[in-house]
Amino acid sequence: MPVKFPDDFIWGAAASSYQIEGAFDVDGRGTSIWDTFSKTAGKVKNGDTGDVACDHYNRYPEDIALMKSMGIKAYRFSIAWPRLFPQGDTVREERGFDFYNRLINALIAAGIEPMVTLYHWDLPQTLEDEGGWSNRKTVDAFAHYAQACAEAFGDRVNSWITLNEPWCVTWLGYSIGVHAPGKKDYSMAVASAHHTALAHAAAQRAIKSVRPGAEVGLTVNMTNYVNENPEDASVVDAANLLDENLNRWWIDAFSTGKYPSKLIAAYGKLATDVILPGDDALLKCEPDFLGVNYYSDSFIASAREEDKPFSEGAYLPLPNRANTSIPERFKGGLTDIGWPVTPDGLRVLLERIHRDWPTIKAIYITENGCAINDGPDSTGVVNDSRRVSYLRDHLTAVGQAVAAGVPVKGYFGWSIMDNFEWAEGYEQRFGMVYVDFNTQERTIKASGHEFSKIIANGAVS
């Protein structure tokens, strides 16, 4: 049976500034934490950087034409904060504003709706030098930047995402240290978890103060923690704590003004030191939508003394431990980055969001995709058949959730094109369009053609 989508369903593709733009030192752009991190030896595979990336800064007309030819109706991109405010303060760089004006105008001329993410990880280095997201002052700087964007672009951009994946910003950036700024400091991470939640609400208020009709939301990365051993109470506890850490922290914050209580107890003084009286009211806000990034489910087999403590992965305090390895039954079909393929998990997750946070009136899948590193064959065709299946199966899951009454309003495939995959450099390819990083030639992959077909039919058939 074909899975049919509503006529007004938004079909989009996504990317982010540092991952595709390149032009790192052009038109007055300031240095971001990813410039610094990627140029620090040993941080990114093969020493790759985003200096050139997909050269989208110069090639955006070609990229927009490509999206148009694919039938894509909306494009989620991010603004590089240091292009607009190179020092992270209030001093503007007009050439940065000009670039995003050109990009937005070209999208609209092509009939593609722009959806803007304000923070997809390129923090001005000057702000990081003062503690970055662990410093509460960054919240004010972010609100100022958000308001400037709404003033400059809000006559043409209606949909705004404040931050992308604050969990990654916090835990990968400040505790595990595998993303910029590469800190391994648990207290900085807890502070960042709070400040990114405050930043979302502050930016939403700032945007609405100048564009009351704008649609504003937060994008979170989510998973289902599947309990592989449900009779074991310690696994239940571990799964709950992980769920609070990843799935609930930011959504509970804006929905209720409060964080999940077990986690607050576990963080103890680290949390109570940074959560100030009156913050409940500052955290609470009613977003117009939730952005969900989903790639795969996660699994917990055990939570025993001999398991790895979470704090080695450094996102939960000792003495919590868990074996979170991938079950055998998925190992035959991992994506090239090693993530299991669990399409029905997306339906389960969407139904859970609708059940647990009924005040969320609209959901966009702001990212979904897979790293499959197939390249062109001898005829130049990129037959990424595993991504074709991934796309079809995940969209089927979305369609089932919609049919069950979950208010999913749109789907943005990650990514429109292969790009700089953070600490993995250019080795992992998430694109529906293949990029030859030597020549910058673009080739629509089989999955890109499949996506076009699905968009044209409004259905997975």
Ligand code: IFM
């Ligand atoms: O490439 C990233 C993106 O920037 C954020 N979400 C996950 C993607 C794949 O790892």
